[in-house]
Amino acid sequence: MNKLFKQTLLALAATVATVGASAATIKIINADPAGVGFNDTTPATPVGGNEGTTIGEQRMNVYKKVAKTWGKVLPEGPAIKIQATWEALSCTSTSAVLGSAGAVSVWRDFPNAPAAGTWYSAALANTLAGSDLDEGTEPEIISRFNVNLGAANCLAGQSFYLGLDGNAPTGQIDFAVVLTHEVGHGLGFQALTSGSTGARIADETGVAFPSQWERMMFDNTAGKTWFDMTDAERAKSAINPRGLVWTGANVTTDMPSVLSKGTPILTVKSDKFPAIAGAYQVGPASFGPALSSSAIKGTIARVIDQADGVTGLACNPLSAENAALVAGNVALVDRGTCSFTIKVKNAQDAGALAVIVADNTAGGPPAGLGGADATVTIPSVRITLDDGIKLKTVLTPTDPAKHAVRAVLGVDKAFYAGADAAGRVMLYTPNPYQSGSSVSHWDTLATRNLLMEPAINADLPTFKVSAPKDLTLELLKDIGW
Template identity: 50%
Template sequence: MTPAKFLAGLAACATIGSAQAAATITIINANAPGVGFNDTTAVAPVGGNPGTTLGAQRLFAFTYAANLWAANIDSPIEIRIQASFEPLSCTASAAVLGSAGTADIFANFTGAPKPNTWYPSALASKLANADLAGPPAPHIVARFNSRLGLFADCLPGTQFYLGVDNNHGANIDLVTVLLHEMAHGLGFQSFTSGQTGEQPDGLASIWDYFLLDDRTGKHWIDMTNAERVSSAVSGNQTSWDGPNVSAAVPDVLAPRSNLAVSGPAADDAAGNYEVGDASFGPPLGSPAVTGQIMPVVDQPGGTGLACDPLNAVNALAVNGNIALVDRGTCNFTVKARNVQDAGAIGMIVVDNAPGPVTGLGGTDPTVTIPAVRISQADGNHIKLKLLKRSRTASGVIGALGVDPTRLAGADAALRALMYTPVVYEPGSSVSHYTTDMKPNQLMEPSINGDLSHEVKPPRDLTLPLLKDIGW
């Protein structure tokens, strides 16, 4: 048996709770008296969480999330999660909610399905039918931000919602965060470095067998270090080639959002365009929202930011049409409200820098028109066809809808895409699903407000991936 320490443990700890079903998950308290799980600050019960202190409510939410995972996985070996609430990276506008991972990785143990291959501690123990970590050592180490929303310099006004009914409103649902981080600890993570391509001690990770570079058709297990580095920044060109995930993709993922351009003036700009969805406004669907594409022009250089109410000329142009605006200066929701107030039936945001397409963030329940984002290159191509237009018509037709032949977050072969942005993001790249998935998935790199507490189909693809690696 070859063990390796993968994630350093925390301080001395004591068992404080457990969840038992198809697996037994024990939560171990690594907090000092008076903080974290031991915080005695009085709180009122909320959302099915009966705790009357902050620490008790945190523990109840932990146990609730552990119960959900315990009911979905099988293991004859107790799974121990060493957990704590402690100060993590945080600013007034962004915060690390939590982090978790396996405490150790093991290879060449009795019962290992593949030789010379690293497995996370909890999974390795299940496969070996023996506690390879050795009690009382944890299999998973998890930390969560104790400062979130409680201090002026840490996302003020936003807190962890400690109820278990997912009725979190504008706050961050702690149970969802816990489910996400526990999944990492169970093995939803790469042990091979995406920055260097190097494998720990020269041995492959079980993850490497299923990561497929769509450009080359090669799995990470068969790549050189340099090829793995390239794949980790492939920009939505690396997929998960596991049978359980692939079988579940058609039942979980929705058709991909699409901008179809046509019309007498479209010329060589006619065709389908990849778009990023907005987190506000109605989702794209069928039938498509169709209208002439008309640009907003409110800047000296001929661009249009739509950060202020539209003047009469621009309002006349977009009324009853799809407004084309440029990214920059103000929030996407502000742009959407301004073109909506002028009568636009939809909005297309053109990126202001090269790069892959991403979504439009923000929340505004008053936005009732669909909005999408397109790449700078695609936007500039469409803009060229809009140069010859009247005040109310362009002859370039846009249809904001879906492509029924493609699934959001899947490649052409309907394999789930992984998160591989063109700039490597430590802790996020490779070890998450792409952000392009619809509906949003638990194991995307950010926690989205529309997530449920489901971890399996037909809502979610987390459990199928864990089954692919051996659960």
């Protein structure tokens, strides 16, 4: 039996809250100092079923509810100890790491291990072994949450919603959903094997071993699993956009009850420019109508509203020339400067049928368009920088009809949104690699949105981790839970 630590524990005084359930027991170790985080004594008004009277008490009440949620669906075994703190995590005025969590240690070749010579996260290893492998000396999971959220330099104006009812108002982020996501990582929703280098975790003697995940990570381009790849091949697979899928039986079986049939797609047609014709990957918008089998068809009209004659940001109401171009057509605009909702609304006001937003940074696959505006009534999607350049090369700011470049925006009913043709759910593999996000999440194309995508979406159900609402528990079952 071999154990390897993955994280360094903080030497902090701690209090423990135990949440028992019909199956697993989870112990929350509050390691915050006095007056901070879970010990914050700032008075708070009860909200959304959370009857706590201080900020710290309300935060802990949410954690207890999340622990109870997980405890009900996990098998009986040794208590799962989770160390919890509020700390200054990475953030800027427009973005923030909301939280992080992961296994404190990994284990292999323990009693009842399903596969020999294979790393398992501590909580899962203990459950499979039927005993606390480190004899209760350490927690199995460390979780941290951003104590500065909402400050001027940390996603300004945002805050955590501490209700238990899933009704987070605009401008607040549901802490229960964030917390459920992070505990999912700690329980084993993490690849363990490095995505940036492809390297496996080595033991104290320097011998590297695979993780349980590798057996169920299949690259459609390479035609093999991570278990059968070299380090270099795994690193290449980790940046193969929408090319890496999960083959576990539980996820694949329950996927049709969770994801929607129909992958969003842009098909470009042109007799004059056959080189640009074909299917384009898109990131759909979270606002406006969703793409459907009733495809939007129209000529692509490129907006140019900058003095340099190059960029079309559509951040202001379209000029008479641009409005005449996009009316009754599909507008092609550029990402940057203003929100996606503003761009799409300006094109809509000018009579556009739909909007394509060309990215301004390299990489792929194209992420979705975030935002909310109930007045947007036309669909919109994002395409990659390279695909945007390809289209703009032939689309000059003149009468679009002369170019005969047509768009068909709809869904491919042969695929589930977020799965490949074989019904295997895609893992998140953007290029370039995104540390902390790549590989150990589902792809953002998944619809419905899934708990373990790399960003928290506002439409996620609270305290739901399994089919037909989600697929997190199904993946955990695939790895041995």
